Amino acid sequence: xxxxxxxELIDYVDGHISDAARNPIExxxxxxxxxxxxKLEIQxxxxxxxxDASHEPPAELVQWGNxxxxxxxxxxxxxxLRKLVAALVFDTLDQPMLAGVRHAGTAARQLLYRAGDVxxxxxxxxxxxxxxxxxxxxxxxxxxxFLENTPVKLExxxxxRFKTTTNLVGEFSFDEVPKDxxxxxxxxxxxxxxxxxxxxxxx
Amino acid sequence: MxxxxxxxxxxxxxxxxxxxxxxxxxxxxxxxxxxxxxxxxVKFSFSPSDCSDVFQSVCLRLIEHLGELKDESKVSGWLITxxxxxxxxxxxxxxxxxxxxxxxEEPTDPAENVETVRIQTQAEQNVREAVEQLQERCRxxxxxxxxxxxxxxxxxxxxxMQMPVASIGPTRARCLDKLRMVLRRRGIREK
Numbered sequence: 125x126x127x128x129x130x131x132e133l134i135d136y137v138d139g140h141i142s143d144a145a146r147n148p149i150e151x152x153x154x155x156x157x158x159x160x161x162x163k164l165e166i167q168x169x170x171x172x173x174x175x176d177a178s179h180e181p182p183a184e185l186v187q188w189g190n191x192x193x194x195x196x197x198x199x200x201x202x203x204x205l206r207k208l209v210a211a212l213v214f215d216t217l218d219q220p221m222l223a224g225v226r227h228a229g230t231a232a233r234q235l236l237y238r239a240g241d242v243x244x245x246x247x248x249x250x251x252x253x254x255x256x257x258x259x260x261x262x263x264x265x266x267x268x269x270f271l272e273n274t275p276v277k278l279e280x281x282x283x284x285r286f287k288t289t290t291n292l293v294g295e296f297s298f299d300e301v302p303k304d305x306x307x308x309x310x311x312x313x314x315x316x317x318x319x320x321x322x323x324x325x326x327x
Numbered sequence: 328m329x330x331x332x333x334x335x336x337x338x339x340x341x342x343x344x345x346x347x348x349x350x351x352x353x354x355x356x357x358x359x360x361x362x363x364x365x366x367x368x369v370k371f372s373f374s375p376s377d378c379s380d381v382f383q384s385v386c387l388r389l390i391e392h393l394g395e396l397k398d399e400s401k402v403s404g405w406l407i408t409x410x411x412x413x414x415x416x417x418x419x420x421x422x423x424x425x426x427x428x429x430x431x432e433e434p435t436d437p438a439e440n441v442e443t444v445r446i447q448t449q450a451e452q453n454v455r456e457a458v459e460q461l462q463e464r465c466r467x468x469x470x471x472x473x474x475x476x477x478x479x480x481x482x483x484x485x486x487x488m489q490m491p492v493a494s495i496g497p498t499r500a501r502c503l504d505k506l507r508m509v510l511r512r513r514g515i516r517e518k
Contacts, residue, residue: 130507131500140496169507172454173473179366179451180476185379186361189386193345193353212391237391305383 128152128159130166137167188305210237210244210319239317241266244310246319251300260297263290263310270294275311280304330355334459338402345393357386360406362474363452367410368417370444377417385410403452407445415441457509464488465502472499 128136128149135141136149153160214236237244246261259278263271271294278286278298285306290296308319333341333355341359344352364385368378388409389402396402458469471484472495485492 130504131497134500134503135496138496138499140500165507166503169454169503169510172451173469176362176366176451176455177474177476177478179362179369180474181361181365181382182379183476185365185382186357188383189357189361190350190354192386192390193350210391211394212388305387 127156128162130162133159133163133166134170137163137170192305210239210317212236213238235319237317237319240314242271242310242312242317244308244317244319246308250303254300255303256300257303258297258299259301259308261295261308263294263296271312277309277311278306279309280306334359338399339397342393342397342399342402346397353390356389356402360402362455363403363406363448364410366451367407367444367448368414370447371414371418373414373417381410381413381417384413388413403449407448407452411441411444453510453513454506457506457513460509461502461505465498465505468495468498469502469506 132141132145132149136146141149153163212235214234216232216234232247232249235246235248237246243264243266244261245264246259249258249260251257261276263274263276265271270290270292272290272292274290274294274296276288276290276296277284278301285304286298286301288296288298310317310319328351330351333351336344336352336355338356338359341352341356345356361382365378365382368381373381385406389396389406392405396405399405458466461469468484468488471479471487479487481492481495484495488495490498
């Protein structure tokens, strides 16, 4: 018995065949397990491809993802300031919830970043009532005691939105800033540390 | 390096370039995995706004963890786990926000469902990667037919592909068959 070609089966699955051609294919499929299996394989593949269109994120969201990297992109010629991506070493969001704990207001999120021998501790408190967040943190170096008077910036949409400097013990704070996606950068003599930590959806 | 060259690079090469500050490498990574990331909150039946929030959170996490991922041959496994966790977190947060003190909240074990999502997401990613392995013409045709959000007409596809409308059907059948063969060669059969 001649089997149905994969191309014919694809046309059949897609409904791109005439009624006259459909009948013999269906008769064959009812009798031939091998072709019936191939039909299922093709059907599943086509369904998966069709479903994938609904998995396409909106173009502006993809652009947002692309722009996320901009603070880290090095100029093509002679970067004057070394840029360091801080690694996230602790995040309360990654911690499992305690059994039996019920929701009691919006909890603060605590994060710890590390770049070289510098640690940046950040705490984000979200205020649902006015759609604002308060961000406090501390820049600590293992080699020196405290990193005081260090510029710290909150950047979004390609510009610096808020600026401050660390106090005597390396602490900084941004009080009640509008919720948004920010890059937090810390300017040190050895380079600029960039953190990606403040996001309207996960703070 | 042009976009096609970036597209041909493996995940470790792209991550290594990202860590050197190459923004095009980052864009290629996002392009490669955008549908994988977005498909998971869709599977959790999240609203478009929650799907976007999850997508943004995962992009942020990917940047934060680039250094740890530089030796991973495939980022897809990490992304599936991270995105699924983020979805579970969002779902739990929403459940807590809407439940009242009087309600008895039955703890749920989503493990089985999560495993289904993981297997399905990986299978979809295998198909996407197989599409990437097809020759330019086939890949372009399948992308226009199945992935283009504008859902172009056959006439428009024929114009873009510079082929007669009548050839689209047979060419599509040949390309799908090639795709099936690529998946078989990689030891993956769609069932």
